[in-house]
Amino acid sequence: MLAQQRQALILETVRESGAARVADLVLRFGVSDMTIRRDLDALARRGLLDKVHGGATVPQAGSTDEPGFAEKSRREPVEKRGIARAAAQLVRPGQAIGLSAGTTTWTLAHELLDVPGLTVVTNSPPVAEVLHEQGRADQTVVLTGGVRTPSDALVGPVAVGSLASINLDTVFLGTHGMDVRAGFSTPNFLEAETNRALIRAARRLVVVADHTKWGVVGIATIAPLDQADVLVSDPGLSRDARQHLSEHVDELVVAAPDGTETR
Structure with a gap:
């Protein structure tokens, strides 16, 4: 060749x-x-x-570059499945949880289909569609309103307002990037604001992010690293990244493709 x-x-x-x-x-x-x-x-x-x-x-994009949902769904599918399987272990029957928009949270939604008595609040039409397809009577899906972004997130004052009176056990947050200085970030100001409202509604924050998000910085910070109670990532995360993240997040979970935890 x-x-x-x-x-x-x-x-x-x-x-x-x-x-x-x-x-x-x-x-x-x-x-x-x-x-x-x-x-x-x-x-x-x-x-x-x-x-x-x-x-x-792939080359580092600008801080306002926002790939579409279809493009992002093709990236690291094996790693995202492992992250989703590990994150699903943190969900209990009868809980009320939030799922932000994103392809990792969309993958997580598939892993939650058999959890009974679950109430899911999301600003992601693709996530809501996954859960609605099953149509179970013991499962409730609440979809916020708002302006739809290129990454299929509903954002803006309508979404923020609808989250103001909701109380959740746990929110699972996908992120565009994670960095020691910038924290968890996104290329969209309105999405950052909406995700902050989702975090405020929950007692626990679990961030789900594959290793390629490390060192990536979007223009708008959603939350500092130390606000995460749990971060679930994959074995591709470098030793340096693991060290930095372990110093900031309460718990770092590194999930193998089958969802088991590795160290």
Whole structure:
């Protein structure tokens, strides 16, 4: 295979998954570690990807860039399933919970279909659709109103107002990015405001975020890291990220693809 063809396939892999590891690319293409690293260097020089320790990721977007729901749903699906399965273990029958908009919370909704007596408040039409499809009499879904964002979130004063008189046991928050300085953030000011209202309505905050969200900063902070009671992520989270997060969140859960916890 010519280097140009291999680089095109590498770029396709990174764009589809959001990231790629050097070791995985070596196995896939049957070339040396050094060859893959040269390919990544060439693609990085053209601004087509960002090199990171052990691999590459999609280029960092601007702080106001907001990918659509369909695009985000293709990123890290295996990791999101593991996170969702672990997060679902934190839900008990008869609870009232909040689910923010996002593809990880949407994945979590699928894991909650068998929890009896559950009341779910959400500002995500896709999340509500997952739960409504089952149509169980013992399950209540409350969908807030508001302006719909590119990522399929209902945001703004209507959503914030509807959350003001609601009391929840736990809110599960998806996030665009997480950073020591910026905390949990989003590229949308109105979504940040709505998510803050969702957090205020709950006694416990559980953030669900895969490893690619670390170091990403959106223009608007939703909450500082230390406001999270639990953060559920995946084994792709770097050692440095785990250390920083462990110092700030009350509990860090690293979930394997089957939902079991790893350390």
